[in-house]
Amino acid sequence: MDSSNPGTTVLLALLSVLLIVWFFRSKRPQYGRLPPAPPALPIVGNMFQMNIKAPHKSLIKLNKQYGPVFTLWFGSTPVVVLCGFATLKEGLIERGYDFSGRYLVPILQKISAGYGIGFSNGERWKQLRRFSLSTLKNFGMGKRSIEERIQEEAQFLVTAIRNKQEIPFNPDFLMRCAVSNNICSIVFGERFEYEDERFLTLMERAEGISRALSKPGVQIYNNFPKIMDFLPGPHQKIFQNIAGLKTFVNQMIQSHRDSLRKDFPRDYIDSFLNKMDEEKHNPNSEFTDENLLMSVVNLFLAGTETTSTTLQWAIQILVKYPHIQERIYQEICEVIGSCRRPSIEDRAKMPYTDAVIHEIQRYIDLVPMNLPRMATKDVEFRGYLIPKGTLVITLLSSALKATSHWETPESFNPNHFLDENGCFKKSESFMAFSAGKRMCLGASLARMELFLFLTTLLQNFVFNSVIDQKDIDISPAASGIVVIPHVYEFCAISR
Template sequence: MDLSEPEKTLLFALLIILFIVWLLQRQKLQKGRLPPGPPALPLLGNSFHVNLKSPHKSLIKLSEQYGPVFTIWIGTYPAVVLCGFETIKEALIERGHDFSSRYPLPVLHKVSGGYGVIASSGERWKNLRRFSLSTLRNFGMGRKSIEERIQEEAQFLVKTFGNKKESPFSPDFLMRCAASNIICSIVFGERFEYGDKDFLSLLEMIAENGHILSSPWVQLYNNFPKIMDLLPGPHKKIFQNISDLCAFLNKNIQSHKESLQKDFSRDYIDSFLIKMDEEKHNLDSEFNDRNLLMTTLNLFLAGTETSSTTLRWAIQILAKYPHIQEKIHQEIDEVIGSLRCPAIEDRAKMPYTDAVIHEVQRYIDLVPMNLPHMASNDIDFRGYLIPKGTLVIPVLSSVLKSTSQWKTPNSFNPNHFLDKNGCFKNSDSFMPFSAGKRKCLGESLARMEIFLFLTTLLQNFVFKPVIDCKDINISPVFSGILQIPHMYNFCAISR
């Protein structure tokens, strides 16, 4: 690519600025005692030590040489990496306050500006998380009312699958529709038809962002944000999609403002608006339009993508291992039968199904490097001094795929969650929702969705792949923030 003289001058100036920033970071961090790590290059950091296609695997490999706590440089800034069950347990659970802040990774900060429940830290995060948990519970999260809503949505899903007449189709988008409708019913107070063009457009943007965020492009952006902002590429699409999603949400929020009844809250947005009104005289209140928009976006994205992606993985795995699918069918027939809908109370009587669901979540390792944490203060941790504001990466994959915690960590094995008598057994090393103060606030909703959607589908259908089941690849096609599965067509054969 030929550059003009002004472009060459600009690029050279950027490199000089980045080099100065790197030197200042180095000088600042000499005050601390960061853990050792692989040697880093100026500006480039440890880029050559990390495989952009599966960065978590590179970090686990480095931990074998440098120990469970080590430092890498991401471009011009350092990151302390935590690997292994004991290390992550100590950091996130036993010393959760020290590691509870959220690091503003460049891509995350550009999207949110530090607003919303996912990207915020300190008092803002505490207030928004406390409010969100309370409000989600008020609207049924973990209770009978939301269970009935999921059961109803599951029947829409069954009907749509049945309309395929046992012809091959990809269930991916339908799974995303169903999962999204649950969080939409809580946040917006409504569900959408699966053929709604505006709804489908939103889901396409969410799916596209999920793929890009898990691609090397975002790794490059986080390493070199100033340079990547000047270059074309798929990373640009993330910000355009977020802008379009925010436009949709702002329109919905405005509609709520116009029809709000302060003595009757219909959904999460209403509850936030009522809280804003209650605190309108508090100039320091975190209940403002920016936090409303970003928190609503957080709930919409997380509530749509994580549960639906887990369900997509589950269908693929069960199609690949028909003997496991058959055992779940048998347990459904014995406990539930065919005359009523599955209910959450059935889970305790279905140890094998429960074990399979847990093993799906362990095996797929959906968020392998967790979301980025940050040192909330200067932390004395295992003999090292981690300065306040340092990026911390708790590699959840090092727990979910640990050879010391699981008998066959790299194989799909439901026996990981069954005792010798066939009863369900849990494990402290089961951390798909993270752990400690930053644990996923929608965990109980996600667990309910995954169980009810999956058992309802398997109550009605046998999933058979179009290709030989042995050829189904259950390794991720993309691996970054999320682990994204391959896409396959299946036939839903009525039982």
């Protein structure tokens, strides 16, 4: 066929229009009354309208044009986006069950196959979450016993940093080790020395998974998984690291089986094994080997990466703004002193420190798009019909950076959490841990860790920059599921 013929050109154009019309007509009926959407292309949908290096920023822009509830097409898959504090509050809290499902995008499906507390749905998720919350509390989460573990680990971290002898170093690895040991003590029943070869490998795998999940290659994989499975790239490294992590966890589970004493469970794994034995004759039990493996992997990664990454951001921000670092130290001197270990009880007497920690979490916007949600049934929401099984993005960034709720949303400003009298001020739109039925399982642990680690570090050290403070870039180095900071070296000067 001669494409230079005007008739041929018109025919091709007509076929293209018909293809587009067919695409939308074939999709709309089965997807109900979806919210408004920007124009999409066949096959690729709205992919070319997304900033793959910072997809949440693209969603913020579309929010301004299409309102607080709109639709995107990832290929032929519709995605409903909820934006703004009021919409998120309605969707996550007031209508919490409706959007409590976990949508498994292709990379999460390949990693988990729907097993484990983080990536399960329905009755499986209910059983695992109920059990995990109870078990984590039994082993100290939110209680004095876990506070003492964190205090002890903070001292190990101080010793490791002091051994650097004020020579410039990147503190990220040591902080990751310290944070990870807290969740390891709950899940595995032990902590690891920072030089332990198994632990070093574990930390490398955890960091590799976190960084790879924040790179553009993951977005491409989710759009074309069958093709990407055959191609090299960072997504392949994720699968390798996950496989290595699963091997380690399986070894720990087998070790626990060999030494299990049913009347004296030592940790989460022992408790899960006991539950498996209790329900071995229940055909509907979700306490299986697959769910044990993935639940431990979920808890380990979430308990290691989110808090350690927040601490990495914290040190960078406090080095960039030394007057804030100094003001926290003055509050430490007034309330705690130089000898006593910081405790959780001190937080209520340290409003400025508490405000800085909250502002760090708000400003860095660690998980801007939340983990993907799913409509658990056909949902009537603000005049639209969102069918059961639809992928839903709850854009936490739109609450944490809302101009209507924060005086300077794009700037680091601890005054966002202080009233006119200098007292700590809560904000409903602070959704750093998400909200509702699938709110972060370890939120209470993370809050304790952030306060105790940061105050212990600043009680013992002044953190200084190797480069000019003005050159420290506190914008993200990568943005995906998690927002990753740039890498710098600092000097930790003993006080």
